Amino acid sequence: MSAKTDYSGLSWLKFAAALLVVANHTGPLASFSPLADFLVGGALTRIAVPIFFMTSGFFYFRKLTGDPASDRLRLRRYLGSIAKLYAIAILLYLPLNLYNGYFSASFGWPSLLRDLAFDGTFYHLWYLPALMIGIAMLHVMYRTMKPAAVMAVACGLYLVGLFGDSYYGFIAGSDVLTGGYDVLFHAFDYTRNGLFFAPVYLALGASVARKPQAASRPYAHAALFLASLAAMLAEALWLRAGEMPRHDSMYVLAVPAAYFLFLWALPYKGPANRGLREGRAWIYILHPLAIVLVRGAAKATGLQPWLIGNSLIHFAAVCGLSVALAAIAVRLPSLGTILSALRPNAKSAGSASTRRS
Numbered sequence: 001m002s003a004k005t006d007y008s009g010l011s012w013l014k015f016a017a018a019l020l021v022v023a024n025h026t027g028p029l030a031s032f033s034p035l036a037d038f039l040v041g042g043a044l045t046r047i048a049v050p051i052f053f054m055t056s057g058f059f060y061f062r063k064l065t066g067d068p069a070s071d072r073l074r075l076r077r078y079l080g081s082i083a084k085l086y087a088i089a090i091l092l093y094l095p096l097n098l099y100n101g102y103f104s105a106s107f108g109w110p111s112l113l114r115d116l117a118f119d120g121t122f123y124h125l126w127y128l129p130a131l132m133i134g135i136a137m138l139h140v141m142y143r144t145m146k147p148a149a150v151m152a153v154a155c156g157l158y159l160v161g162l163f164g165d166s167y168y169g170f171i172a173g174s175d176v177l178t179g180g181y182d183v184l185f186h187a188f189d190y191t192r193n194g195l196f197f198a199p200v201y202l203a204l205g206a207s208v209a210r211k212p213q214a215a216s217r218p219y220a221h222a223a224l225f226l227a228s229l230a231a232m233l234a235e236a237l238w239l240r241a242g243e244m245p246r247h248d249s250m251y252v253l254a255v256p257a258a259y260f261l262f263l264w265a266l267p268y269k270g271p272a273n274r275g276l277r278e279g280r281a282w283i284y285i286l287h288p289l290a291i292v293l294v295r296g297a298a299k300a301t302g303l304q305p306w307l308i309g310n311s312l313i314h315f316a317a318v319c320g321l322s323v324a325l326a327a328i329a330v331r332l333p334s335l336g337t338i339l340s341a342l343r344p345n346a347k348s349a350g351s352a353s354t355r356r357s
Contacts (some may be wrong), residue, residue: 008056009268013261018283019319020048026126026291028315030137037311043236046249047229049127050201050258052284056131057138057205057260075139079132086128088239089285093122096292100209105185118188118195124288126193133194134202147210154199160248161196167234169244190324192249208266225260232257275330290321 030036060078063153064071097103102121112121117133120126150163163171166179171177184191185230232253239245294317298307307311 001168005269006272006277007268008270008273008276010058010262011273011280013051013265014055014280015276015283017048017051017321018280020045020148021124021284022287022290022319023315023324024048025287026311026315028312031311038240039233039236043233043251044229046211046236046251046254047232047258047261049197050254051262052127053131053134053198053201054208054258054262055203056135057202058266059205060202061138061142061206062209069356071139071143075136076332079136082128082132085281085285086125086132089125089128090121091126092285092289096289097121097221098102108183114188118193122288124284126190127284130194130198130316134198137194137199138202144204147207151200151203151207154203157199158250158255161191161193162252164191164196165250166239166245167250168246169239169242170299189248190245190247196335197250200255203257204255205262208263210308214297218267221260221264225257225264226341228253228257228260275327278330279323279326280327286320286329287318290318290325294318294321 023041027041029040035089063074064133115121118126119131120129138150138154141153145153163177164184168181169180181191218264232251235251235253236248239248239251294307295316298304
């Protein structure tokens, strides 16, 4: 594979996942059908962030050499790059936080530390500290445990997270269990975080990196993805009908759905595209800003019935502006340098608001 060849299937998959995140925060079908909007904007979109984690796990763990010193250096550089990106995002959304009253009378160091470590200082930024925590956890676990044990622990953590999220209604009658989760919810608002949500998806990506032959049956993986996705949507409807979720971001069947979608996309290679590769991350980071700008433009021009009142047009406008802002960000040298440490090494690509938030 040449130095200019990339995992284009994963690049396009992450681009689509970024647009799904926009859909989750804009409710594209809310004007037409609450049920359809839940299925698309509420349930389908829940495979987007798992895809981000899985690809990160794949690209990070495939680069490790097994040499402790070299791998520790790789970890420090990777976490440092994410931390820089997180710091930029925090500063970018600082004016909106000020406007929204983030620094109110209830604000203090405990709440700031909780947001920095788990919840994010803006509603979508939780992903970056979750990635840092998840990568660091798995890096240590793979050094001290067998891969099967790592996967078992990651699945166990996800199970704990489920009962603090979409399956919370099943423990609501137990004072002991709800009391235990109440303790957790003093440290963070959601179990959808780097401790309980990220590890299983990062571990799945790492497992594929260790056994690349797992991605050799794209048609079978496509069929398995569609079957898992249908079952996940049924799971979401079942939980919703029973009023079980505390926060509907974690589903059992999202795990196989995201996994088989990842395997389906993995074998497809193509010319490297820096704009696509780096732009998808900026779409994720910048789309809340695009939401604010679209709403502001609608009010300034009197186009609220279209740009705000019509949910599908609103979604399309936010997507378009997010892509445009991402294209600008990609062309800023300092930002591109930060993302370069997070992207795959193309030369070795052939080797081992509706604000749901």
